[in-house]
Amino acid sequence: MPEINLAAPETKAPQTAQSVEADAALDRFAGMLESFREANDQRLSEIERRMSADPLTEEKVERIGRALDEQERRIERLVLKGMRPPLETGRGRAAEPSEHRSAFDAYVRAGDEQRLRRIEEKAMSGLVGADGGFLVPAETESEIGRRLSAISPIRSIAAVRTVSAAVLKKPFAITGAQTGWVGQADARPQTSAPQLAELSFPTMELYAMPAATNALLDDAAVDIDAWLGDEVEQAFAAQEGAAFINGDGVNKPKGFMTYPTVDESAWSWGSVGTVASGADSSFRAGGAADALIDLVYALKAGYRQNASFVMNRRTQGAVRKLKDGDGNYLWQAPVSAGGRASLMGFPVVEAEDMPDITAGSKAIAFGDFSRFYLVVDRQGVRVLRDPYSAKPYVLFYTTKRVGGGVQDFDAAKFLDFSA
Missing domain, CATH: 1.10.287 (Helix Hairpins)
Structure with missing residues (x-):
């Protein structure tokens, strides 16, 4: 059988x-x-x-x-x-929304503040600030954060930490605790304590002001979470993406391209190491692969395991033409939809705010950005409904607080297009 x-x-x-x-x-x-x-x-x-x-x-x-x-x-x-999650209706509908979400939905659609105020009084959660507006429900905040992680190039590879205070202070050791080898019966000399310093990451206010018609708000089939996420994601992603790279730290995060740089041979904490390309405003003739190899191996092994190249599309267009000594292209296309292109086996992240290739520019960054750059999100996204300023439209003044800065100066290196 x-x-x-x-x-x-x-x-x-x-x-x-x-x-x-x-x-x-x-x-x-x-x-x-x-x-x-x-x-x-x-x-x-x-x-x-x-x-x-x-x-x-x-x-x-x-x-x-x-x-x-x-x-x-x-x-x-x-x-x-x-x-993006599809709208769920009928039997396939998700679990009932939370009380906060239902109340927020009523506020967005009809301007009903009473339910949100009752939640504030009951929970003492500070849903209303001195400047007006209400904190969005956790579901909506998560939706906005998920969308930003998907489309913001630096946020997608950096470390992200959510805090409740206005400033994140992170200590680090300038010199590690002293250690040494001793014999079994030898005296153990007292070691000195490590010297500590502090990195500070203040959060700054980022805002968007999407507009809606009353017809859209009256439509019960419209998912408010998805709509608000759609409206603010591009504005938030563009603004914070530019700040994470070139921000001066004044009312915005401090971008990693604004920190001091120094040749890798003279690197010290507080600056970012650079490797020369071998020619002003270009790669050295016949030595493009060598410059990229030097950049890769300027990074310590522990950082290379999770490293990425970061460059803008014009620089990527130039790199796409490069070959190694055997005639193989250094740049490889993504193998699946949603995947990243790779350069010398490392993923390539396209960030439009990176500089173009010019004399002396640092147009390519390479490193473990989850250890190099820290994005700090202050908990809470606030929405203020304004039906008066742009009649017949309803404006939604949406704000979140974001900070950022370099947390490990040894975790990334820049390619300096100079001789």
Whole structure:
């Protein structure tokens, strides 16, 4: 009698329309990348034969490169769209919302403040501030935070800490506790205590002001959490993304590009080490791979395990053309929708606010950003409903407090485009 296999057959999760579209977009991206590499190979061949490339070939490479950038951004948008939770209705509806969420929904839709005020009085939670407005429910705050982590490039790789105070103070050891080797019967000399210093990360107010029509607010099918997250995510992500890189620390986080830099050979705590590319405003001829290898190995092994390259799209476009000594491209396309491209085996994070390649610029950063940069979120997102300033629209003045700064100066290095 034949043996019957009672094991359940392997099943695959059904693909959504967004995932099918994202996969198709990734396939088109792979085809465009192959065309780009063929055109770039032709360009390099012309340079080897005639010391310069045909202008038509240069224009073709740039055109395909721009199309690749646009296709990559389209894939990212499709992946983000697929990550958003669908509206749930009928029997598939999620558990009943919390009292705070129900009260907040009534406030957003109709301006009913009484239920939120009763919750404040009952819980003594400080839902109302001196400047007016109410704290959003935890569900809405989590939704906004999740969306920011998905689309804010630096937040997605940095360490993120939520605090209830206005300033996070983090101690660190300037010199570790003294240690030494002793014999079994030898006297143990007293060791000195470590010298401690303190890093301070104040949080600053970030705001957005989405507008809605009364018709939208009256529509019971509209998920207020998802709508508010949609409206503020791009504004918050753009503002904090720029600050995490180039912020001066005045009413905004301090960006990692604004800290002092020094050649890696003379590095000391308080500054970020740099490695020279070998040529002003470019890579050294025939030595692009060497400069990137020097940058990678300027980082200690413990940091390299979780390291990423950070650069803007124009720098990534230049890096995409580079080859190693064996003719292999250093830049590799993502293998799945939502994945990251890689450079020399390390993921590439595209941050539009990074500097372009110019003489003396630090256009490429490489490091373990979860140990290098700290993002500090103060607990609570506040919304003030304003139906008067822009009639017939209703404005929602939405604020959150965010800080940031470098917490470990040895965890990342910059590539300095200089000789």
